[in-house]
Amino acid sequence: MQDNKNLIPDEDFEYEKELARKARLEEEDKEKARELEEQERIKAERERERAREQQLAKERVELMKIKSGVIEHSDAISETPDEIRKVQGFEKVTNFIYHYKILLIFIIAVLAAAAYMIYDTVTRKKPDLTVIMIANNGLEFRTEELSDFFEKYVDDRNGDGEVYVQVIACPLNPNSTDMSQTSNQAKALAQLQTADNLFMIVDSNTDPDFLDVLYHEFPGDYPDNKYMTENGLSLNFKFFANEVKYESMPYDVVLGMRAPIKTVQDSEEKMQENFDRDVKVFKEIADDLAKKAEESGDTGLETPPAKLKKDDSSSASDSSK
Structure with a gap:
């Protein structure tokens, strides 16, 4: 089988080889950039989720304090509703959970407290x-x-x-x-x-x-x-x-x-x-x-x-x- 290199002038062969190397390096750099961008996106999302969880925990406590009469109003609870948009299918469920998760958490906490009180009343001596x-x-x-x-x-x-x-x-x-x-x-x-x-x-x-x-x-x-x-x-x-x-x-x-x-x-x-x-x-x-x-x-x-x-x-x- 004839060597393909012998069919191409040396200067052209080296030039094509250099272009291929540069293209490979550029692709590797792009891949690294994409990986870095994805890592930054994941990090930012985690930070946002952590902030949301902390805010939810704080608002849940404030809501329970209002419910129990400890305080009458709390500035820590956001009063600006999220923008409402039309959704369909399973997205309705996830959208409902997202927009009403504070209420859901509050209801779960109240139910947990009620369940605790009922269980405690039934199982313990007065x-x-x-x-x-x-x-x-x-x-x-x-x-x-x-x-x-x-x-x-x-x-x-x-x-x-x-x-x-x-x-x-x-x-x-x-x-x-x-x-x-x-x-x-x-x-x-x-x-x-x-x-x-x-x-x-x-x-x-x-x-x-x-x-x-x-x-x-x-x-x-x-x-x-x-x-x-x-x-x-x-x-x-x-x-x-x-x-x-x-x-x-x-x-x-x-x-x-x-x-x-x-x-x-x-x-x-x-x-x-x-x-x-x-x-x-x-x-x-x-x-x-x-x-x-x-x-x-x-x-x-x-x-x-x-x-x-x-x-x-x-x-x-x-x-x-």
């Missing part, structure tokens, strides 16, 4: 007192010890022959929009929709919206108790931390009570009745702890408030296990 624990500092791992503490001050209200105090642990991180906070937010907000369960344990990291639901007149009601703060009774006692087996408990933990208001499910009058009943327990606890602190010369705790990182609600809790 408590004589319930405490909502939303402080996020590791104290949520001492619910049994907290129950034992509160049971010393409570009578058998439901007549079942035993005293039982339920501590609902739903630690919240106001700096986080992580989806793991959804269940705790739903659980806490579900409790605020009723006139029951007035006791709350909070700390300096607690979202101001939740602090707003507390009764703030205790310092004036009990002027002789120096441990009263605007949000309730300070639990800054070494003997209390030892009793609940949490020696490294931060010194900013406070026991408060919800102020009587009209809720989604109950009237203000009913909540006032519950408040008048439960405040007697609160006063007994406050007087007892203040007396013990004075008698023992308790100098208070030394552990500073927990530092909650953004989108890392478990940082303080994990370090306290």
